[in-house]
Amino acid sequence: MDTLLAILEDMHSDVDFKICETLIDDGVLDSFDIITLVAEIDSEFDVTIPVEEIIPDNFNSAKALYALIEKLSD
Amino acid sequence: MQNNVLEYLEHTVKRFPDKIAYANEEVGITFREVYDQGRAIGTFLNRRGFYKQPIAIFMPKHPKTIVAFFGVIYGGNFYVPIDEEMPRFRIELILKNLNPKAVICDESTQKVMEAFDYDKEIYLYDSIIKTEIDEYIIQNVRDTAIDTDPIYVVFTSGSTGIPKGVVACHRSVIGYIETLSEILKINENTVFGNQTPLYFDACMKELYPTLKFGATTYIIPKNLFMFPLKLVEFLNKYKINTICWVVSALTIVSFFRVFDSLVPEYLHTVAFASELFPIKQFNIWRKALPNARFINLYGPTETTGVCCYFEVERHFEEDEILPIGKPFKNTEIILLDDNNNIPAEGELGEICIRGTSLTLGYYKEFDETDKVFVQNPLNNLYPELIYRTGDLGKYNERGELVFVSRKDYQIKHMGHRIELGEIEINVNMLEGIKSACCVYDDVKGRILLYYVGDTDKKQIASGLKKTLPRYMIPNHIVQLGTMPLTANAKIDRAFLKKHINAMKKGN
Numbered sequence: 001m002d003t004l005l006a007i008l009e010d011m012h013s014d015v016d017f018k019i020c021e022t023l024i025d026d027g028v029l030d031s032f033d034i035i036t037l038v039a040e041i042d043s044e045f046d047v048t049i050p051v052e053e054i055i056p057d058n059f060n061s062a063k064a065l066y067a068l069i070e071k072l073s074d
Numbered sequence: 075m076q077n078n079v080l081e082y083l084e085h086t087v088k089r090f091p092d093k094i095a096y097a098n099e100e101v102g103i104t105f106r107e108v109y110d111q112g113r114a115i116g117t118f119l120n121r122r123g124f125y126k127q128p129i130a131i132f133m134p135k136h137p138k139t140i141v142a143f144f145g146v147i148y149g150g151n152f153y154v155p156i157d158e159e160m161p162r163f164r165i166e167l168i169l170k171n172l173n174p175k176a177v178i179c180d181e182s183t184q185k186v187m188e189a190f191d192y193d194k195e196i197y198l199y200d201s202i203i204k205t206e207i208d209e210y211i212i213q214n215v216r217d218t219a220i221d222t223d224p225i226y227v228v229f230t231s232g233s234t235g236i237p238k239g240v241v242a243c244h245r246s247v248i249g250y251i252e253t254l255s256e257i258l259k260i261n262e263n264t265v266f267g268n269q270t271p272l273y274f275d276a277c278m279k280e281l282y283p284t285l286k287f288g289a290t291t292y293i294i295p296k297n298l299f300m301f302p303l304k305l306v307e308f309l310n311k312y313k314i315n316t317i318c319w320v321v322s323a324l325t326i327v328s329f330f331r332v333f334d335s336l337v338p339e340y341l342h343t344v345a346f347a348s349e350l351f352p353i354k355q356f357n358i359w360r361k362a363l364p365n366a367r368f369i370n371l372y373g374p375t376e377t378t379g380v381c382c383y384f385e386v387e388r389h390f391e392e393d394e395i396l397p398i399g400k401p402f403k404n405t406e407i408i409l410l411d412d413n414n415n416i417p418a419e420g421e422l423g424e425i426c427i428r429g430t431s432l433t434l435g436y437y438k439e440f441d442e443t444d445k446v447f448v449q450n451p452l453n454n455l456y457p458e459l460i461y462r463t464g465d466l467g468k469y470n471e472r473g474e475l476v477f478v479s480r481k482d483y484q485i486k487h488m489g490h491r492i493e494l495g496e497i498e499i500n501v502n503m504l505e506g507i508k509s510a511c512c513v514y515d516d517v518k519g520r521i522l523l524y525y526v527g528d529t530d531k532k533q534i535a536s537g538l539k540k541t542l543p544r545y546m547i548p549n550h551i552v553q554l555g556t557m558p559l560t561a562n563a564k565i566d567r568a569f570l571k572k573h574i575n576a577m578k579k580g581n
Contacts, residue, residue, distance in 0.1 A: 013535045014533075032519075032549070034301075036518075051334075051335060054300075054301055054302065055301055055304070
């Protein structure tokens with residue numbers, strides 16, 4: 001989780017990713033961030049997120065995104 | 075002879091009054107409604123004495139916003155779209171430069187507008203479209219209109235820290251739309267899927283051919299460009315067959331391998347602009363849509379959107395560059411070297427543009443205009459303006475024009491044209507900053523900010539979000555102990571750019 005938070009905080013250092021649960025709904029992340037995130041997750045966690053999983057629910061919070069990474073690494 | 079863009083609408087409304095012109099997922103506006111609401115707005119504005127005035131449109135990305143543009147033109151004025159997502163600071167900068175006597179809002183933006191430092195008229199779209207149309211006013215406006223009158227002002231990033239307003243006229247827009255429609259083979263069966271924002275000139279590719287041919291434009295929700303599978307579902311649901319997107323909107327689809335799951339069924343024309351299309355991504359698109367036409371478009375805002383095109387009809391290898399091809403009708407590209415001579419064959423030169431596509435220049439910025447709209451140095455016989463783009467280009471061995479790089483610090487990021495100098499000026503305004511430099515990481519496509527000072531990344535990020543639009547916020551911020559300088563004591567940009575990876579850790 002810390003690795004993921006570090007990636008996110010590097011992208012938007014003014015956002016508290018531990019608590020924010022509306023990253024998509026409130027427009028915190030944009031399409032550029034999604035590409036960056038998916039690429040970074042690929043290289044840091046060796047997890048490829050399939051396009052079917054690139055949906056708002058999985059990106060609205062760091063927690064949801066981490067749950068997805070864990071699910072995909074199994 | 076046509077001398078006003080509204081003639082497109084007047085011709086089409088007779089043929090397809092009940093067809094949907096502009097739509098989103100919730101509503102569609104027919105050509106009849108565009109025509110009636112446009113004339114109502116025109117009557118309203120003109121009756122209040124607004125004529126040949128800039129009228130700001132401060133509305134969300136919505137079909138009504140497009141109708142508001144035409145309404146402004148019907149009244150004999152020119153429209154200035156304002157990005158509703160821009161921070162207040164920037165909107166006030168633009169309003170200060172523009173000093174519009176009226177702004178058109180909808181319910182959602184009216185409150186926001188009322189909080190601004192703006193004391194002129196604020197009108198609500200839904201109210202003013204109820205105005206009874208005065209045919210006499212509308213006709214009178216048209217009878218006195220000439221084709222070099224302004225049609226819009228759009229604001230683009232300025233290296234001095236203040237956005238520049240580019241003023242275009244009816245003639246250059248008509249010339250653009252005529253040629254573009256021919257190249258893209260637009261007709262009444264065209265269904266556009268609009269991606270580009272309404273506050274830039276890029277959206278004209280859909281808005282005006284739709285008027286001219288009685289086609290239909292669907293506005294695609296911005297969020298779908300984060301979730302590409304849903305995006306392709308949208309294209310299929312609304313049977314979109316023609317798109318004119320920025321390259322980064324197309325690559326998000328290919329990058330995530332959407333085509334392995336879903337292919338756009340109706341898409342037959344794919345035009346793209348604003349950035350180099352990485353061939354690896356381009357080939358994924360081409361393989362997925364083997365029968366579609368792919369057209370690379372090129373042109374700065376200062377020459378009315380697009381003035382060069384290249385239809386891709388041969389295979390490109392990953393180490394090749396898609397050319398920008400050849401100029402539109404009534405446009406000439408002149409390459410000029412540092413001495414204002416034509417460079418030798420295959421050599422680099424600044425791309426300069428001559429012809430009808432030239433806009434009128436920058437709003438209230440005569441000095442800035444004179445720097446780039448200049449006398450053609452190859453012509454010493456009579457006055458003839460060219461626009462110096464600041465883009466460097468050359469001809470390849472096939473005689474096709476190729477974009478190579480920029481002369482200055484202007485970049486293209488996610489399809490947006492950005493002056494790095496404008497970001498730096500805004501960083502330098504923040505408390506605690508001693509010096510700042512932005513560079514663009516071409517490989518990862520990121521804006522990097524290096525700074526020296528007594529403040530942290532968090533303060534900078536939140537500070538910048540108050541003054542700059544979202545797409546201009548640096549993607550990565552690095553604090554340095556000292557700023558690398560050149561022998562002339564200027565910030566060493568080349569060094570910073572060369573050492574992007576090492577500098578990331580703040581070494």
